[in-house]
Amino acid sequence: MRDARGNIRRPIGARLWLSGGWLTLLALAAICAPLIAPKDPLMQDLFLGRMPPFWMEGAEPGYLLGTDSLGRDVLSRILYGARLALVVALVAGTLTCVAGATLGLVSGFYRGWPDRIISRFVDIWMAFPPVLFAILLIAVLGPGLLSIIIAIVIIDWTRFARVIRAEAMSQGAMDYVASAQVAGRTRFGTMLAEILPNVLPTIVALLTLEMGIAVIVEAILSFVNLSISTDSPTWGGMISEGRTSVHQAWWVLVFPLITLFLTVLSFSQLGEGLKDRFDPVLR
């Protein structure tokens, strides 16, 4: 018997193409930054300060997107900044996801006392203002890449725990869970083999969203000078530096801002797109 449904191929869709394309481009830029960056991102030249981008009057050849007030190349700094942004997005996003989703899954599926303990923790955690909490954490841990990642994981796991708990609860009430028990599957086995595949699309969507959020958090921390040390370029650092000279040299602020915006948008759109493709019912 031919399976007619199996033959329908759904187009990947503009959303997935555009967001995936931008992120791929960014990943390539991050990996090849030393090869493709036109200038050293740290090289200062005070004679070439605040040069406008290439299409404007008085642009300096070789500096495509202009220079900042210390004469550093904006394009090169954006390319190098992508490295840090992507590392934070991938590592912090994934760790947050694993920690939060595991706790959410356990509390939503097992209910009872594990749920009471984890849920109380989530409630307490969410009562802290996140930015203040992050600043406090970094102040204790000291600035640096590792501190940023730890701060993001510690603050944002609740986002996953909440959503996955609710999802696991509703899946746990389905008859296929009872039927796994009838078949003699252990509770733990049921959680991994039956529940997890059903909450996976939500986990994927949240994970990509969290990657976008991680990029933003890093930018926020740069803004208050608590990110990585100033000699490694970050988008957040560039935005906060550009802010002071926005009337004289808007490009120093605007280009990293656009890059950040597109990146965060792409992450969230990628998640939505992947969620749809992951779902055999929608596929």
Added chain:
Amino acid sequence: MIYEIRDLHLSLPDMTRKPLLGATPRIEILKGLSFDVPKGAVLGIVGGSGSGKSTLGRAMLRLLEPTGGQIKFKGIDITHMNENQLRGMRQQFQMIFQDPMSSLNPRRRVGGIIAGPLRLHGVENLPAKVNEALDMVGLPTTFARRYPHELSGGQRQRVGIARAIALRPDFILADEIVSGLDVSSQAQVLNLLADLVRELGLSLAFISHDLSVIRRLCSRVLILHKGEIVEEGETTELFESPKAAYTKELLAAIPLPDPYQKWDV
């Protein structure tokens, strides 16, 4: 005897009446049921909604733990066994669920759904067993590669039956398995179940609110009302001369093809 059930009580916490502080009051759902399921019997369990028929079924399969009384399965007391003790026995009593959309994991293919329980009980040669089970319920073996949402309601319920019989249990509980199907699929699924029960020599408990379905399938009937057995007997006898008032009410509610014609069984 497959099942010997004596004075079965079951109560569940009533969350709607949970006070702010203190213990949740319990609501008594099964109030002392006693009956047997002989080997090879097809027992119908009938009752209106809220009569406790599904709870009784879940207690028999030990998805719920009784609060009193005793359940013996093939002479073994399973009333208060824990999940680890039950696991080795679960192969022998299986269940077909009411809603196949909810009881089949939407992210597994039909083949995986049927193979899952087999794998847990260490059955070998899985693909052949899956094909055999599909064959027995009258589905083409190519369906093993499909997802549940790609099947019709009747086909899904056949998958539910295939999963239950693949383990070759001694007893199957069917909980309202045709109430979500249209009339022609109902007839097909019921005929299939009747054939399988005969072929495999299974014992079956068939929960339903639909007396005409029970009448076709079951040799014995148990009428449940508000957690108590109001009447029990041979199907033909019970349909001909019902004794309890509630049974008479139920029988009077069956729509007749010709309202002027009386039931003749």
